[in-house]
Amino acid sequence: MSKWVKLCTAAEAPLDEQVGEFTVEGVDVCLAHHDGEYFAMGNWCPHKKASLGLGWMEGETVVCPKHAWAIDCETGKVQKPEKGCVPTYRTQVRNGDVYIYLEA
Numbered sequence: 220m221s222k223w224v225k226l227c228t229a230a231e232a233p234l235d236e237q238v239g240e241f242t243v244e245g246v247d248v249c250l251a252h253h254d255g256e257y258f259a260m261g262n263w264c265p266h267k268k269a270s271l272g273l274g275w276m277e278g279e280t281v282v283c284p285k286h287a288w289a290i291d292c293e294t295g296k297v298q299k300p301e302k303g304c305v306p307t308y309r310t311q312v313r314n315g316d317v318y319i320y321l322e323a
C-alpha cells in the first residue's frame with residue numbers, strides 16, 4: 220500500500236546543503252537538503268553501492284563519497300559522463316519532520 224512515512228524528525232534532518240542516510244520500512248534513503256527543500260533518493264550509489272547519505276552536496280547534485288559520481292537530487296539521474304540512476308521519493312515536511320512517499 221502506498222503511503223507517507225516519517226523519515227526523520229526535524230532535529231535529525233540534514234542542514235541546508237547537507238545530506239544524511241536513513242532507513243524506514245526497510246528502505247535505505249539518502250535525504251538531501253538543497254535550497255531549503257528536501258529531496259529523497261535511494262541510498263546506494265549505482266556504481267559500487269557506497270552510501271550516498273555519507274556524501275555531500277555540490278550544486279543540485281549529491282556527490283558519492285567513494286568515487287565522486289554526481290547524482291541529481293531531484294531526478295536521481297547520474298550526471299555525465301557516467302550513467303545510471305537511483306529511485307527518488309516525494310517528500311513532505313510536517314511540523315518540521317520529514318516524510319517520504321513510499322509506492323507499493
Ligand code: FES
Pocket residue numbers: 264265266267268269283284285286287288
Ligand atoms: S561507489 Fe559511488 S562513485 Fe563509486
